[in-house]
Amino acid sequence: MGLVNFYITLFIKLTMKIITLHCDYIRFKPLKKAFKGAEELDSKAQLEKEVREPLVVLVAIEKGDNDQTVSELVEAVKKTAKEVKALNIVLYPYAHLSSNLAPPSTALEYLVEAENILTKFFKVTRAPFGHYKEFELKVKGHPLSELSKEFRGKVEEVKGEHKVLDLENYDPSKLLREISKTKLDTSKLKENDHRILAQRLDLFSFNEVAPGQVFWHDSGLHIFNKLKYFVSKILKKYDYQIIDTPQILDGKLFKVSGHWAHYRDNMFLTKYEDRDFGVKPMNCPGAMLVYKTRPRAYRELPLRFAEFGTDHRKELSGVLAGLFRVIKMTQDDAHIFCTKEQIASEISNLLEMIKLIYKDTFGFDYSFELSTRPEKFMGDKKDWDDAEKILESVLKKSKAKYKINKGDGAFYGPKIDLHIKDSLGRSWQCSTIQLDMQMPKRFELAYTGEDGKEHMPFVIHRAILGSIERFIGVLIEHLNGNLPLWLSPRQVKVISFTDRNKKVAEKLVSEIKAEIPELRIDLDNRSDTVQAKIRDAELLKVNYILVVGDKEEKSKTLAVRARGEKPKFGIKQSKFIEDLKKEIAI
Ligand SMILES: [Zn+2]
Numbered sequence: 001m002g003l004v005n006f007y008i009t010l011f012i013k014l015t016m017k018i019i020t021l022h023c024d025y026i027r028f029k030p031l032k033k034a035f036k037g038a039e040e041l042d043s044k045a046q047l048e049k050e051v052r053e054p055l056v057v058l059v060a061i062e063k064g065d066n067d068q069t070v071s072e073l074v075e076a077v078k079k080t081a082k083e084v085k086a087l088n089i090v091l092y093p094y095a096h097l098s099s100n101l102a103p104p105s106t107a108l109e110y111l112v113e114a115e116n117i118l119t120k121f122f123k124v125t126r127a128p129f130g131h132y133k134e135f136e137l138k139v140k141g142h143p144l145s146e147l148s149k150e151f152r153g154k155v156e157e158v159k160g161e162h163k164v165l166d167l168e169n170y171d172p173s174k175l176l177r178e179i180s181k182t183k184l185d186t187s188k189l190k191e192n193d194h195r196i197l198a199q200r201l202d203l204f205s206f207n208e209v210a211p212g213q214v215f216w217h218d219s220g221l222h223i224f225n226k227l228k229y230f231v232s233k234i235l236k237k238y239d240y241q242i243i244d245t246p247q248i249l250d251g252k253l254f255k256v257s258g259h260w261a262h263y264r265d266n267m268f269l270t271k272y273e274d275r276d277f278g279v280k281p282m283n284c285p286g287a288m289l290v291y292k293t294r295p296r297a298y299r300e301l302p303l304r305f306a307e308f309g310t311d312h313r314k315e316l317s318g319v320l321a322g323l324f325r326v327i328k329m330t331q332d333d334a335h336i337f338c339t340k341e342q343i344a345s346e347i348s349n350l351l352e353m354i355k356l357i358y359k360d361t362f363g364f365d366y367s368f369e370l371s372t373r374p375e376k377f378m379g380d381k382k383d384w385d386d387a388e389k390i391l392e393s394v395l396k397k398s399k400a401k402y403k404i405n406k407g408d409g410a411f412y413g414p415k416i417d418l419h420i421k422d423s424l425g426r427s428w429q430c431s432t433i434q435l436d437m438q439m440p441k442r443f444e445l446a447y448t449g450e451d452g453k454e455h456m457p458f459v460i461h462r463a464i465l466g467s468i469e470r471f472i473g474v475l476i477e478h479l480n481g482n483l484p485l486w487l488s489p490r491q492v493k494v495i496s497f498t499d500r501n502k503k504v505a506e507k508l509v510s511e512i513k514a515e516i517p518e519l520r521i522d523l524d525n526r527s528d529t530v531q532a533k534i535r536d537a538e539l540l541k542v543n544y545i546l547v548v549g550d551k552e553e554k555s556k557t558l559a560v561r562a563r564g565e566k567p568k569f570g571i572k573q574s575k576f577i578e579d580l581k582k583e584i585a586i
Helices: 067-084 104-119 172-180 194-200 218-237 251-257 284-291 340-361 381-398 468-478 499-515 530-539 550-555 573-584
Strands: 015-033 049-052 054-060 088-093 123-126 131-139 146-152 248-250 269-272 275-279 303-312 328-338 365-371 402-405 415-421 427-436 458-467 492-496 521-524 544-548 558-562 568-571
Touching: 015 067, 015 088, 049 088, 054 067, 067 104, 067 146, 088 104, 104 123, 194 468, 218 303, 218 328, 218 340, 218 458, 218 468, 248 251, 251 275, 251 284, 284 303, 284 328, 284 458, 328 340, 328 468, 340 365, 340 381, 340 415, 340 427, 340 458, 365 381, 427 468, 458 468, 492 499, 492 530, 499 521, 499 544, 499 550, 499 573, 521 530, 530 544, 544 550, 550 558, 558 573, 568 573
Parallel strands: 054 088, 088 123, 365 402, 492 521, 492 544
Antiparallel strands: 015 049, 015 054, 015 131, 015 146, 248 275, 269 275, 303 328, 328 458, 365 415, 415 427, 427 458, 544 558, 558 568
16 A cells, blocks of 8 residues: 555644545445445445546545535645646545544535535546445655645624623633543553553653644653764764754745745744744755855855754644654754765765664664656756766665665655664654755755856755654664663662662762763662562663662672663672763763
8 A cells, every 4th residue: 555644634623624645546445334324335336446647535524514615625626636737536535534523424415515516627536435445545756745634614703792802711720621631542552652651651741732742751851862962973973064943934935945835734824923924844944044144165065954953744633643643843854065976975974874873773674765756847857867876876885775666756856765674573764865956946056166157056855863753753662662771761770678778779879970970870769679669660661770788788799680681799880880881872
């Protein structure tokens, strides 16, 4: 099945939600009725159907939808179909988009209404309503291939007395109870799901007041910041400059970058002093402006701007899934401005960085996919051919596994995506390297060449970890929460064997802390059994547990229990600290 990326959502009631997917094909077949009273199908309608080159419209009809939302749906489909030049429409009822579905009879009525109107303009195929279906589709790889929208029914105007909004005309404690209700539903999650581990390890939480946005707790934020620090060190090695650009920017800028036309539906929009603003969904426009702050010369290239950019993208609330799919994400993003001759060595550096991070540090297996010129592309064919050749030759040279996705590149340039395999055998797409031959044009980027003339640089967009949130989710599940010492939020725990050993245990903590101030070490001096205390520390995935008993007091040595291993006795304190210092360094 083609990889379906769902974008956008709002959780306002009284809406109809759709996702449009421009596909090479879709195949579907009804399997059985999902409920009594589902649409009856004749023998023909029960067969598998295939539609080629369709615009697939996944749609959920919700409570409160009406003729107005249907006509908005039709207009939106017409607009998108025109933009992607699609002649075939597949209306595909897709209940998973909503948790507020309209009653089946109403839903079917509106679906048929939409079908009837659309039939005037397109060849329309409607998938059966109320049936479990299997389907397979292949989504095209251009920027408009996946879009989603929601339509809100017009709220009836309240006639009569003008109501003054009283800001305190609500019950804060009732609202608070609603807000505090958010609880992780673990019923459908696997034991090692990062959301379950996060709750157990007190890493982060979510709340309905901020869909798809993480509330980082101290231990989780430690992991987040350590990863940033780890990446920053690598950035320095490869001569990056680290920048930071604003979150909320004038719509004008996104018009220049093209996001306004192609991505606005996925952006959070706002107004400021009557000007249209957008919360950035990507960091590129800001980076382009930093490049343009002064004239650039060939000597400065390649110029590498890295940014731990926080982006917001609307997603359907139904597809938000812990850290795997969020609305607010931080990318270890970068934009590299270079000449054509420099592309190869830049890409080669990036493949090196990927190996360093994914294979050498975290032990992931991986492979690459090179996506080449799509049918609809911008720019010069020769530039595309050259760029693709360069990318492939670098991949070949790196000896990495790769395959070619013909025609799957972005409209502005070819790209390389990284696919990693985790310990559970699942595949994830993480890093992406995209060569861009359009944004430099839109932003009229230039540098003075050796010949004294103006030239246009190439831009490489790249993220290595991708979304740091998502990476943490993948990593936590890959390691089942057992993070390496340098990344771990709970590195050492000292446990007193009996109440007699409390003092010495306390002293041990402060001595180790004095030697390694940044160490995350704590003390369990509770008057509990030592077994219970060790078990608690193990559940918290502490890297090293030190138990202080009479024997240790007398011999002035440590009993060290490395996570998952048997305890070792008689370890000298100084030796333990030296080893810890080495292991903690990155
Ligand atoms: Zn970018």
